[in-house]
Structure formats: structure tokens, C-alpha cells
Amino acid sequence: EDQVTQSPEALRLQEGESSSLNCSYTVSGLRGLFWYRQDPGKGPEFLFTLYSAGEEKEKERLKATLTKKESFLHITAPKPEDSATYLCAVRRVGGYQKVTFGTGTKLQVIP
Amino acid sequence: DGGITQSPKYLFRKEGQNVTLSCEQNLNHDAMYWYRQDPGQGLRLIYYSQIVNDFQKGDIAEGYSVSREKKESFPLTVTSAQKNPTAFYLCASSILAGDTDTQYFGPGTRLTVL
Numbered sequence: 001e002d003q004v005t006q007s008p009e010a011l012r013l014q015e016g017e018s019s020s021l022n023c024s025y026t027v028s029g030l031r032g033l034f035w036y037r038q039d040p041g042k043g044p045e046f047l048f049t050l051y052s053a054g055e056e057k058e059k060e061r062l063k064a065t066l067t068k069k070e071s072f073l074h075i076t077a078p079k080p081e082d083s084a085t086y087l088c089a090v091r092r093v094g095g096y097q098k099v100t101f102g103t104g105t106k107l108q109v110i111p
Numbered sequence: 112d113g114g115i116t117q118s119p120k121y122l123f124r125k126e127g128q129n130v131t132l133s134c135e136q137n138l139n140h141d142a143m144y145w146y147r148q149d150p151g152q153g154l155r156l157i158y159y160s161q162i163v164n165d166f167q168k169g170d171i172a173e174g175y176s177v178s179r180e181k182k183e184s185f186p187l188t189v190t191s192a193q194k195n196p197t198a199f200y201l202c203a204s205s206i207l208a209g210d211t212d213t214q215y216f217g218p219g220t221r222l223t224v225l
Contacts, residue, residue, distance in 0.1 A: 004153065034213060043117075043201050043216035044154075087154075091212070098169070099214060101153035 002027045004102035006088050012108045013078055021073040021105045023088030033071050034099065035064050036087040044087055047073075078109045113138045115217035117202050122222045124189070124196065132187045132220045134202030141207045143185035144214060147171060148199040160185055161207060189222060197224045 003026040013019055025033065032051050036044035048057045050066040057064050061082065063074040073086055085104040092098070115136045124130045136143065142161045146154040156169030160179040174193025179185055185204075189196045199221050203214040 032212065036216075041199075041219070041221070043115075043219045046213055046215055049213050089154075098156060098159075103151060103153050 002090060002092055002098075002100040004088055004090055004100050006086075006102035006105050008105060009103070010106045010108070012110065013075075015079060015109055015111050016077045018074070018076045018078070020075070021086055021107070023071040023073070023102060024069060025071070025088075025090045027090045027092045027100070029093035031091040031093045033066055034089040034091070035071070035073055036089070038085045038087055038104070040085075047086075075107070078107075080109045080111050083107055083109045115202060115204055115215060117200075117217040117220050119220060120218070122220055124222060124224050126224060127191045129188055129190050130222065132189070132200055132202075132222070134185045134187065134217060135183055136185075136202075136204045136217075137183060138204055138215065139182075139206075140204035140215075141182070142205045143179070144203040144205075145169075145175070145177065145185070145187045146201045146203065148201060148219075154201065157187065196222055198222060 005024045007022045032049050034049050035047040038044040048064040053068045055066050061076050065072045085106045087104045089099045089101040118133045144159040145157040148154050155171050157175050158177045160166035166177050166179050176188045199219050201219050202217040205212050205214045
């Protein structure tokens with residue numbers, strides 16, 4: 001069974017204090033790893049898709065990286081508007097469109 | 112603007128009632144999905160559909176039903192058989208061809224059983 005574990009559950013940062021969120025996964029053949037941002041009471045907003053170990057993608061202050069066992073979401077010099085819950089998900093090779101989600105990391109950036 | 116719409120945003124249901132949640136997309140996506148989100152749990156797949164007039168059960172389909180009569184629409188009915196329906200419901204869609212299989216989500220419907 002596919003598993004996704006995100007850590008920490010919650011993270012509190014001062015504005016400008018860089019940090020990383022972790023997503024560890026177990027899947028029998030990775031088809032893709034996805035990062036989403038979710039604000040309270042809203043649907044997840046797509047950030048990145050990573051397909052193979054060594055791949056990196058960036059968007060503004062966010063950078064996602066992927067290894068064979070985990071992915072990191074690096075946040076550089078965060079701002080209060082980066083406060084949200086960040087979700088990680090994986091899809092395995094073959095089968096149907098099933099995506100397994102982690103429970104998320106709730107990030108709070110304090111001014 | 113292309114996107115996914117869900118309605119209503121909030122829904123209240125009395126015990127024993129069936130309710131239907133709407134999901135519409137104008138992205139020309141082939142596949143559509145319904146997830147349920149509960150506090151402290153990851154999103155769980157209820158149903159998905161890859162093509163009109165065809166759909167498959169996800170991990171927690173009991174007490175739910177869907178239809179896919181049009182490519183753009185994938186309504187979810189929460190029946191009285193669903194024992195704990197209070198949750199945040201999310202609809203998503205994706206294309207099926209090539210490497211771009213990312214799922215995009217709607218704004219969600221919060222269902223509360225009174």
C-alpha cells in the first residue's frame with residue numbers, strides 16, 4: 001500500500017526565516033509526486049509535479065526537490081502570505097488515477 | 112477563465128436525507144474525481160471517472176453515488192446510508208494523455224449533518 005508521511009505536522013517561522021518541509025513516501029514505482037498549497041476552507045492549489053529523482057522545480061520562494069525516498073519543499077525567506085497547509089501526494093506507475101495524499105504540514109509565518 | 116466550480120459552498124443536511132453536490136469544469140479534462148477531507152487525515156478518494164458514462168469506486172465509496180452524463184459535470188450524491196457524512200468535499204479533474212496528469216481542485220463544499 002502506498003504511504004505518504006509529511007513532517008513536521010506544524011511549523012512556525014519568523015518572516016525571512018528559511019526552512020524545509022519533508023515528504024517521505026513509499027510507493028511501488030513512482031509515477032509522480034505532487035505538492036499543493038491549501039488555505040483554510042479552500043481547495044488545494046497545485047504547486048509542482050516531480051517525476052524522477054534529482055528533479056527540482058522552483059516557483060517564487062518555493063523550491064521542490066525529489067529523491068528516491070522523499071521530497072523536500074524549501075521555503076526561502078518566507079512571507080506571512082506563505083502561511084498555509086502544504087500537501088504532498090504520490091501516484092504510482094500503472095493502475096488507475098489513484099493519488100495518495102499525506103496529511104500536510106501547516107505553516108505559519110509570523111511578521 | 113477556465114476552472115472547476117463546486118456548489119454549494121456550504122450544505123446542511125438532516126439525517127435521513129440525500130443531498131447532491133455539484134461539480135463542473137470547463138478545462139476540457141477527461142478525468143474527474145471526488146475526495147473527502149477530514150481533520151488530521153489525508154484526502155480520501157470516493158469516486159473517479161475517466162470518461163463519460165463510466166466511473167469507478169475509490170477507497171471510501173460506500174454511502175455515495177455519482178453520475179457522469181457530460182464531460183463537464185460529475186455530481187456526487189451523499190445518501191442516507193453514509194453514516195458520517197460531515198466533511199469537506201473536494202472535486203478535482205485532470206487530463207489523461209501524456210505526462211501531464213496533475214489533478215486540479217475546485218473550491219470545495221462543506222457538508223454538515225444536523
